Amino acid sequence: MAGDAHPSACAGAPEAAVVAVPESWASEPAVLALNGAGVHTVLYGQDFRQERATLAQAHGIACDGALPTELLAALPSTRVISFDGTGVWDFVDVDEAARRGITICNIRDYGSVAVAEHTMALILALAKRVTAWDGCVRCGQWNHGEPHTAVQLRGRTLGLVGLGSVGSEVARLATAFGFELIYWSRHANRARERGLSVTRTTLDVLLRRADVISLHLLLTAESACTIGRRELALMKAGALLVNTARGGLIDQEALAEALTVGTLGGVALDVWDPEPPPSPHPLAHLDRSKVILTPHVAASTAEARSAAIQGCVRNILAYLAGKPTNVVHPHASARAEPR
Amino acid sequence: VTYRVLLTEDIHPAGRELLAASASVRVARGVDSDTLREELRDVDAVVLRARGRLGRDLLSAGSRLRVVGRYGVGVDNVDVDAATALGIAVVNVPAASAVSVAEHAMGCLLALARQLLAADDAVRTGNWERRHALPGREMQGLVLGIVGMGHVGRELARIAHLGFGMTILYHDLQPDPAVESAFQAEPLELHELLERSDAVSVHVPLHPKTRNLLDRDALQHMKPSAYLLNIARGGIVDEEALVETLRSGRLAGAALDVFSHEPPRSDDQVMDCPRLLLTPHIGALTEEAHQRVSRSVAEDVLRVLRGEQPRHPVHPPRRVDTLNEA
Numbered sequence: 001m002a003g004d005a006h007p008s009a010c011a012g013a014p015e016a017a018v019v020a021v022p023e024s025w026a027s028e029p030a031v032l033a034l035n036g037a038g039v040h041t042v043l044y045g046q047d048f049r050q051e052r053a054t055l056a057q058a059h060g061i062a063c064d065g066a067l068p069t070e071l072l073a074a075l076p077s078t079r080v081i082s083f084d085g086t087g088v089w090d091f092v093d094v095d096e097a098a099r100r101g102i103t104i105c106n107i108r109d110y111g112s113v114a115v116a117e118h119t120m121a122l123i124l125a126l127a128k129r130v131t132a133w134d135g136c137v138r139c140g141q142w143n144h145g146e147p148h149t150a151v152q153l154r155g156r157t158l159g160l161v162g163l164g165s166v167g168s169e170v171a172r173l174a175t176a177f178g179f180e181l182i183y184w185s186r187h188a189n190r191a192r193e194r195g196l197s198v199t200r201t202t203l204d205v206l207l208r209r210a211d212v213i214s215l216h217l218l219l220t221a222e223s224a225c226t227i228g229r230r231e232l233a234l235m236k237a238g239a240l241l242v243n244t245a246r247g248g249l250i251d252q253e254a255l256a257e258a259l260t261v262g263t264l265g266g267v268a269l270d271v272w273d274p275e276p277p278p279s280p281h282p283l284a285h286l287d288r289s290k291v292i293l294t295p296h297v298a299a300s301t302a303e304a305r306s307a308a309i310q311g312c313v314r315n316i317l318a319y320l321a322g323k324p325t326n327v328v329h330p331h332a333s334a335r336a337e338p339r
Numbered sequence: 340v341t342y343r344v345l346l347t348e349d350i351h352p353a354g355r356e357l358l359a360a361s362a363s364v365r366v367a368r369g370v371d372s373d374t375l376r377e378e379l380r381d382v383d384a385v386v387l388r389a390r391g392r393l394g395r396d397l398l399s400a401g402s403r404l405r406v407v408g409r410y411g412v413g414v415d416n417v418d419v420d421a422a423t424a425l426g427i428a429v430v431n432v433p434a435a436s437a438v439s440v441a442e443h444a445m446g447c448l449l450a451l452a453r454q455l456l457a458a459d460d461a462v463r464t465g466n467w468e469r470r471h472a473l474p475g476r477e478m479q480g481l482v483l484g485i486v487g488m489g490h491v492g493r494e495l496a497r498i499a500h501l502g503f504g505m506t507i508l509y510h511d512l513q514p515d516p517a518v519e520s521a522f523q524a525e526p527l528e529l530h531e532l533l534e535r536s537d538a539v540s541v542h543v544p545l546h547p548k549t550r551n552l553l554d555r556d557a558l559q560h561m562k563p564s565a566y567l568l569n570i571a572r573g574g575i576v577d578e579e580a581l582v583e584t585l586r587s588g589r590l591a592g593a594a595l596d597v598f599s600h601e602p603p604r605s606d607d608q609v610m611d612c613p614r615l616l617l618t619p620h621i622g623a624l625t626e627e628a629h630q631r632v633s634r635s636v637a638e639d640v641l642r643v644l645r646g647e648q649p650r651h652p653v654h655p656p657r658r659v660d661t662l663n664e665a
Contacts, residue, residue, distance in 0.1 A: 113479050117503070121453045124446030130594075130618055131455050137617040138610055142602035152439045152625035176502025177442065279465025292455065293462035295470035301477045 017320045018077070020044050020058035021313070022065075030310040037317065060316035062309075069093040072100055079103060080324070082315040084308040085110075085299070087219065087246060088328055098330040103319060105326045107311035109165045111299035116169035118298035119244045122268035123158075123212055125292050126240045127151040132289035151211075151240075154178035159210025161226065162245070163189050163198065167216035171196045182206050185217070207234040212242065219246035229254040238265035244298040247273030256282050259290060268292040342644050343403075345382040347375065347391045350410055354386075354633030361641060367391075376400045384640045386410055387417060389620060390601065395421035406430060406643035408636040409653070411623060412490075413572055415545040420655045429653040430639040434490045435631035436623035441494030443622035444540050444570045447594035451566050451616055452476040476591075478503040484536030485509040486529065486552070487543030487571070488518055495540060496522045508532045533560035538568070545572035555580035558590065566592045570622040573598040582612045590614075596622045 023043040025031045034041050042058060044051040048071055055061060055071070060080045067081065072093065081092060082105040088094065097104050125131050128150045136142075158174045160167045160183040171181055171192075181198040184206045193200065203226075207213065213235065217223045227241070228251040235241070241264065243250055252273060258264040266289070275296060283291050299308070311326075318325040342362035349355070349366050358364045367378045370391030379385060379401035386408040387393060393407060395418050407417055409431040422429050450456070453475045461469040483499045485492045488511040499505040500522040507524040509515070510532045518524040529552075533539060539561065543549045553567070553576040561567065567590060569576045578599055584590045594616040595609060601620055603609055609617060623632070639649040 114475065114477055117449065117478055118453055118475060120502075121446075121449035121455060124442065125450055125455055128443050128446040128618075128621075130443075130446050130450045130616060131459055133618040133621060134456060134616055137603070137619050140602070140605050142619045149621045149624040150439065150443065152627040153442050154438045155627070173502045176498050178438075276467035277462070279467075281462065281465075284463040288459065292459055294453070294455065294458035295461050295467055295473070297453070297458055297470050297473050297475060300470065300473060301475045303477050303479075 017059045018042060018057050019060040019062065019313075019316055019320075020055055021062040022046075024064070025062070025309055028306065028309050030306070030313045034313055034317070039317070039320075060320060062312045062316060063092070064312075066091045067093075069096050072096050072102065075100075075102065080105065080316055080319040082312045082319075082326075083107070084312040090219070090246075094328055095330045103324060104328045105312075105315035105319065105324065106328050107308060107315065107326060110307040110311050111301075111304035112165040112169045114301040114304035115166045115244050115298040116173055118270060118294075119166070119170050119214055119216075119242055120173045122242050122244070122270070122292055122294070123153070123214065123240065126242070126266045126268050127153055127212070129289045131292055132287065135288060153212075156180070156211040157182060157209055159183070159201075159206040159213045160198065160216060161185070161203070161206065161213065161249075162216035162218075163192050163196075164216060164218075166245070167214075168192050168196055170214055170216065171198050179212075182209060186222075203231070204234055207231055208236065210239060211236065212240045214242045215245045215249050217245055217249055219248045224248050225251045227251065227255070229257070232258040232262060232264060235264060237263035240265050241267045243268070244270040247271040247275065247277075252282070259283065259286060266290045266292075268294075270294045270298045271296055342383040343381060344640065345378055345385045346388075347385065348388045350386060350388070350636075351629040351633035353630045354635075354637035357634060357637040358386075358640065362644070372397060379404060383644055384408065386636055386640060389416070392416040393422075394418050398422050398425055398427055401427075406640050406649075408640040410632055410636050411436065413544050414653050415572060417653075419653055423655050428643045428649060430636065430643065430649045430651050431653050432632045432635045432639075433651055435635055436625075436628035437490035437494050439625040439628040440491045440542075440570055440622040441498060443596060443618070444491070444495050444542075444568050444594075445498050447568055447570065447596070447616055447618070448538055448540070448566055449478070451592040451594060451614075452478065456616065478505055480504060480506070481537040482506045482508060482535055484527075484532040484539040485524075486532065486539065486541040487511055488513075488515045488524070489542055491542040491571075492540075493518055495542070496524055500524075505538075508536055529557065530560045533557060534562070536565060537562065538566040540568040541571050541575050543571060543575060545574050550574050551577045553577060553581075555583070558584045561590060563589050564591050566590075566594070568594045570594070570596040573601060578609055582608045582615070585612055585614050592616070594618070596620055 018040045020042050021031050023045050042054050044054050059077055062082050064084045080103045086106050088106040094104050158179040162185050163183045182201050183198045184203045188200050226249050315326050344358050344362045344364045346366045347370050368374050383403050384406045388410045398421050404427050406428045419429050454473050458473050483505045488509045496507045496518050500507050507522050508527050509524050510529045558580050592614040596618045597620050642649045
């Protein structure tokens with residue numbers, strides 16, 4: 001497999017290596033450091049048909065988006081591909097890469113703070129309806145002091161589906177707001193529970209009890225459609241649902257139904273299935289007081305970006321030095337682990 | 340004896356029902372001076388919301404008037420001196436909405452830092468590629484300057500420091516050792532606070548000393564990358580100077596929940612100002628805060644009418660220069 005196919009020419013001699021990185025990373029400190037380390041860096045653009053020659057000579061490829069599966073067959077020198085995020089399975093054919101002796105690496109925990117803060121921004125935007133009210137003020141629609149113009153968060157229950165690095169960061173933020181915290185994941189995480197004062201429940205209990213539900217799972221065969229028609233029906237009337245993890249965790253059709261004919265209070269989505277979502281999106285006509293849509297930007301902060309690029313480059317250097325890190329195994333996506 | 344209570348605008352049923360159990364309650368037909376003067380003539384008490392103003396002449400017109408209940412914290416729309424001179428008690432509700440207001444401030448700051456309006460627009464209009472032009476700012480490690488460390492300021496400091504790991508600076512004429520030890524908050528002069536903060540939130544009452552507290556000169560002390568929030572009272576931030584500062588790109592963004600003129604007119608300069616988030620004075624309007632405010636003001640109004648001591652009497656300010664809202 002990938003590890004066995006490790007090229008002896010590169011082991012212990014990274015200065016001979018050619019590493020291809022996206023051209024938009026040209027001035028990143030991590031990439032400049034790569035040059036400094038004696039690695040020969042080449043830049044590639046988004047049009048892969050034009051980049052075949054460049055990529056064919058690369059021993060390692062850093063990638064920031066989808067790599068076409070047929071491209072993998074045209075990479076005779078490539079031994080390692082490192083993805084600048086966690087969910088590499090959606091962007092690179094990991095099984096095909098393994099068949100061709102290419103090791104795939106991803107990075108973890110690089111954007112936990114960024115994603116958790118975006119999650120909290122969406123929870124608050126739904127609860128306080130800030131984006132909706134902005135439109136109202138500009139159209140001359142002033143509030144007349146009715147209750148329910150906003151929801152107070154203190155004392156409400158937040159249900160976290162998944163308690164990985166993002167989920168536990170959200171738990172930390174939510175504690176400061178005075179949320180009651182419950183979570184569900186397939187495997188209990190006692191260490192995190194103790195540090196965060198969160199209680200594990202079953203998914204059904206969580207859905208029935210939570211005022212706000214936030215998803216923090218990896219997308220796997222098991223976790224796909226974790227929130228379907230049945231789960232949406234279990235939620236409290238007026239509950240708020242936030243997804244900054246992966247679009248495929250929610251049954252999109254059932255969601256649209258729950259928002260239009262059901263009693264779901266509101267939904268905020270940063271992730272889509274597929275991406276980009278079809279335009280016009282079936283939820284796009286719904287009012288901002290119920291629906292907030294962002295284009296997969298939860299991890300788009302300067303801090304998260306530089307951490308991601310650094311982690312991605314570090315994986316390639318580690319592999320070339322014969323000590324691979326963050327290797328993604330084929331079929332690893334079938335193991336359900338919270339992100 | 341049945342008391343007569345006037346509500347300038349309807350209030351949450353929790354308090355309305357309390358009042359109705361021992362008084363006849365009615366809602367004013369309008370909040371302009373002429374209507375209010377007419378309405379005040381035969382009532383023993385009035386509950387005043389954000390709109391409408393009770394100056395000396397209106398207070399004098401209420402010949403039976405014994406108490407003004409403010410449905411909230413700020414008494415900027417009541418002439419407290421005149422009321423006191425006329426023997427009319429003024430009561431307010433100091434802390435009941437602090438949590439809701441602090442949450443609203445944090446919500447506005449995050450909405451600005453994550454460009455939620457532009458992001459939502461990008462998805463709705465099918466403009467997916469704009470995602471690369473929507474960088475977000477992380478709160479962790481940023482500096483939050485709180486102007487006025489009262490009930491709201493303290494709640495905001497808790498959320499921002501304990502949750503988001505923000506460094507807290509504050510400006511208040513009264514030092515607050517409790518927030519300094521609980522949230523490592525550092526007291527500062529206003530201009531130094533503005534210079535060092537990545538986000539500034541004002542939480543002072545409106546009175547002559549705080550009107551235009553954040554004027555053109557003050558705004559120039561802020562970082563061009565900083566955000567400004569006014570969820571307190573319109574008039575504390577000079578709107579003309581704010582719009583000019585935003586338009587010239589010398590401030591990253593601002594959120595206003597309150598305006599010098601409410602509601603702002605359709606041709607108001609704030610209406611089409613870039614990087615400005617507008618909400619219609621709803622910071623305190625959650626069900627929870629509403630209920631507590633409504634019940635508290637009703638109970639205090641009834642206490643005064645029954646000749647008892649109210650729990651939250653408002654006295655003419657002893658120190659007119661105090662910034663602290665508590």
